[in-house]
């Protein structure tokens with residue numbers, strides 16, 4: 548049995564604004580892991596173009612969003628000296644390995660992917676082939692570095708199971724122990740942040756209501772307003788976690804507070820349980836502003852010197868390529884390419 552060097556990889560799509568779900572579900576853990584692991588974080592620009600141009604906005608918007616997301620990573624605490632920060636399209640081995648994985652993954656596996664069904668909607672015939680093969684490219688993003696851990700939000704779990712299936716089948720088909728069986732890292736009290744308008748729907752960039760999400764670029768006033776207007780039920784806050792069952796909006800707000808404060812849900816309920824929602828919302832608004840506004844300020848500072856952000860991506864891509872190229876060379880040998 549080969550032991551794989553622990554290595555962490557994760558990424559986000561540069562389509563529109565990053566929001567609190569991206570931050571609490573993934574980025575907070577990315578920042579923690581860079582102190583204990585070798586970490587690679589990419590802006591997955593090749594994933595962005597799987598959707599119609601109207602969604603990602605075309606070339607000018609993609610360039611801008613890629614730099615904004617890179618700046619958001621850094622503003623949230625990703626240190627380009629500790630982590631390799633790059634954009635996916637700059638390392639061609641992602642696409643090269645994805646083709647080989649297209650020949651490993653089975654149609655039946657992809658047919659089960661719920662995100663494809665959600666994103667393609669009713670007009671499946673009109674979805675791009677790229678959208679369908681998207682999880683295969685994601686597996687290549689991870690395995691081109693033989694990454695062992697992937698910190699993500701709960702919604703990526705199924706894609707990571709597919710990544711494991713691809714690694715297992717590749718290893719079996721070629722009689723090798725080459726790719727690791729990557730572990731998802733889905734941790735913390737906010738692995739699935741829900742919409743502020745509907746506690747049964749995921750907080751998402753594509754929700755038409757801006758009140759449903761807190762964007763990392765929102766002003767302090769907007770953050771406070773959105774929390775004040777967040778949907779709640781008529782009851783106060785329970786003192787124990789069991790009291791949140793069947794109350795998705797309450798559970799969501801408590802989870803957000805816990806994640807922002809880096810405490811457990813239980814500890815938060817000990818402090819606020821028995822009280823009114825209005826008081827809790829005030830405390831949550833204050834905390835959210837204290838955590839998100841500095842990210843926004845830092846992001847704007849970084850984007851004011853966009854040359855620096857570009858330089859970070861260039862250097863990161865060179866460092867990522869240095870890991871990916873020899874792995875791709877081995878893969879080609881294993882497959883039998885001359």
Ligand code: TYM
Nearest residue numbers: 557558559560568569572573685688699700738739740750
């Ligand atoms: P994306 O761009 O949709 O989301 C980026 C990260 O944010 C997390 N996330 C959430 N977490 C909690 N609550 C939410 N409401 C919420 N919304 C989003 C996502 O789980 C994700 O961790 N396919 C990926 C990008 C990707 C990738 C990869 C990730 C491409 N290649 C390789 C890891 C490894 C995606 O579309 O994420």
